[in-house]
Amino acid sequence: MVKLEAAIQSTKFKNEVHKAGLNILYTAWWLKTKSSCELKDFGLTHEQYNVLRILKGKHPEQMCVRDIASRMIEKNSNVPRIIDRLELKKLVKRTQGELDGRQTMIVLTNAGINILETTTIKLDKIFDEHISINQTEAAQLNMLLEKVREKEK
Amino acid sequence: MVKLEAAIQSTKFKNEVHKAGLNILYTAWWLKTKSSCELKDFGLTHEQYNVLRILKGKHPEQMCVRDIASRMIEKNSNVPRIIDRLELKKLVKRTQGELDGRQTMIVLTNAGINILETTTIKLDKIFDEHISINQTEAAQLNMLLEKVREKEK
DNA sequence: CATAATTATATGTATATACATGTAATAAAA
DNA sequence: TTTTATTACATGTATATACATATAATTATG
Numbered sequence: 001m002v003k004l005e006a007a008i009q010s011t012k013f014k015n016e017v018h019k020a021g022l023n024i025l026y027t028a029w030w031l032k033t034k035s036s037c038e039l040k041d042f043g044l045t046h047e048q049y050n051v052l053r054i055l056k057g058k059h060p061e062q063m064c065v066r067d068i069a070s071r072m073i074e075k076n077s078n079v080p081r082i083i084d085r086l087e088l089k090k091l092v093k094r095t096q097g098e099l100d101g102r103q104t105m106i107v108l109t110n111a112g113i114n115i116l117e118t119t120t121i122k123l124d125k126i127f128d129e130h131i132s133i134n135q136t137e138a139a140q141l142n143m144l145l146e147k148v149r150e151k152e153k
Numbered sequence: 154m155v156k157l158e159a160a161i162q163s164t165k166f167k168n169e170v171h172k173a174g175l176n177i178l179y180t181a182w183w184l185k186t187k188s189s190c191e192l193k194d195f196g197l198t199h200e201q202y203n204v205l206r207i208l209k210g211k212h213p214e215q216m217c218v219r220d221i222a223s224r225m226i227e228k229n230s231n232v233p234r235i236i237d238r239l240e241l242k243k244l245v246k247r248t249q250g251e252l253d254g255r256q257t258m259i260v261l262t263n264a265g266i267n268i269l270e271t272t273t274i275k276l277d278k279i280f281d282e283h284i285s286i287n288q289t290e291a292a293q294l295n296m297l298l299e300k301v302r303e304k305e306k
Numbered sequence: 307c308a309t310a311a312t313t314a315t316a317t318g319t320a321t322a323t324a325c326a327t328g329t330a331a332t333a334a335a336a
Numbered sequence: 337t338t339t340t341a342t343t344a345c346a347t348g349t350a351t352a353t354a355c356a357t358a359t360a361a362t363t364a365t366g
Contacts, residue, residue, distance in 0.1 A: 002302055009224045010210070014277065016291035021184055021229045022226060023298045028181030029227045030302055031174055036285035036354080045354095047322065057163070058230070065345060071162045073175060074182045080346055085321075086214055102331045102344040124167065124324050131170055132303035138169035141297045142157070148294070149155055151181055187326080198324090200352065218315060229354050233316055238351075255314040255361045 020148070031044055038122050042115055043089065047074070049123075051082050052116045053089065053106045062105035064097060080104075091115060158293060173301070187283055190276050195268055196242070200227070202276075204235050205244065205269045208261045215258035233257075244268060 004023045005011050010062070013019035036046045044052075054071045055063055069079045083106060086092045091112035097103030133141065157176045158164050166172035189199045197205075207224045208216055222232045236259060239245040245267035250256030261269070286294065 003299055008226055008304075016288045016295060017286060018277075018280060020283065020286070020294045020298075021289040022179060023279060023295050024184060025181050025341065027282045027298045027301055028178050031177060033229075033354095040354095045321065066343090073161055073178045074323075076186070077323095078323070078346095080344095081322080084346095088315095096343090100332075100344080112248065124171075127171060127174060130304050131174065131301055133170060133173070133297065133300050135169045137297055137300065138173040141173045141178050141294070141301070142169060144178045144286065144290055144294045144297070145173075146156055147286050148180055148284055149160075151283050186324095193324095198351065219313090227353075229352095231316095233314095233353095234352080237316095251312090253314080253362075257315060289366070 024145075024148070026089060034126055035123055038126055039119060041089060042119050044115070044119065046076070047077055047082050048071075048086055048091075049116075049119060050077075051079065051122070052108065052112055055092065056116055059108050059113070062095070062107040064103040064105055066103075068106065086112070162185070177298075177301070187275055187279055191279055195272050196258055197268070197272065200225075200235050201232055201244075202269075202272060203230075204232065204239060205261065205265055206273070208259060209269055212261050212266070215248070215260040217256040217258055219256075221259065226305065229260060238263070 004019065007026055008022065013022070013130075032046055035049075039046060039049050041080060051068060054068050057071075062110060065079050065083070068083075069077065071076075072079065083092060083094065087094055089111075090109055092106050093109055095105050095107075097105050157172065157179060160179055161175065166175070185199055188202075191197060203225060204221060207221050210224075216244050218232050218236065221236075222228075222230065225232065236245060236247065236257075240247055242264075243262055245259050246262055248258050248260075250258050
């Protein structure tokens with residue numbers, strides 16, 4: 001087990017709550033790095049993968065940009081720009097909305113579905129192999145994280 | 154309490170461990186956003202603040218770039234470039250290393266110390282007001298996060 | 307001592323975040 | 337209906353991440 005103290009070369013924290021904040025930030029970085037590492041082989045970034053995964057949830061239906069954005073983990077992601085890159089790689093297709101001309105509708109291409117399936121298998125494996133908690137501990141962790149954000153507006 | 158399901162508009166997760174992964178990523182984004190919001194008034198980014206805070210830990214001693222980098226939460230941060238911006242704002246001072254000519258030594262200026270003190274008070278307040286867990290829960294959370302990273306190399 | 311390898315930092319490029327602004331389509335109001 | 341406001345998306349800018357490469361100083365090796 002690697003303690004936060006070793007990871008960020010720091011021994012004094014104001015208190016356990018303060019340390020928990022840093023621990024969450026560091027663990028998120030650790031997780032992102034682990035998965036980005038796998039995705040690199042497929043020329044995908046973590047964020048591009050996230051958009052593909054969101055699209056998969058509705059496939060074969062199309063989704064508008066706003067709808068995708070609302071499901072992103074990092075809410076400030078610039079979804080149109082991420083879609084630009086996915087479109088260049090021909091993993092998604094853009095069409096103008098028919099009902100609402102302002103909307104841009106996005107749908108996965110076959111290439112998109114294929115790359116998503118392969119990468120998802122790889123990522124799930126990484127998750128299973130590198131995250132060392134059991135389901136009960138994970139449930140406890142989920143409860144605590146949601147409690148952290150209790151005062152979220 | 155805001156459930157992850159509501160935050161990322163998603164109801165089905167593979168299992169609790171998988172959900173915990175997403176929950177960690179989302180909570181980290183939430184924390185970063187909260188603090189960046191405060192730092193904005195001072196023209197500082199989260200990462201710039203992190204560098205200042207690290208320098209404070211050794212002040213009035215100088216620190217070399219590598220030493221700062223090893224203490225960063227996000228290990229891929231481009232520390233020389235972050236220091237560029239802090240130097241422009243005259244919050245830190247760069248000097249070439251005397252013992253080792255390759256090193257660049259960084260030290261906080263008075264302006265750096267001042268801005269750090271003010272912002273730290275504000276950020277600690279945000280932490281206390283917005284993180285809704287007690288010390289015991291935080292300790293439990295720290296234990297679980299470190300267990301998540303158990304297989305860290 | 308001269309050359310090679312290593313180390314510390316800087317710089318360059320692609321992509322992302324954070325946020326402001328622009329543009330076109332739709333909805334609401336006078 | 338004409339104007340105004342809003343909405344959906346795109347685009348622009350500054351900074352950051354992720355990673356490759358460059359440069360200069362130091363250390364190791366022959």
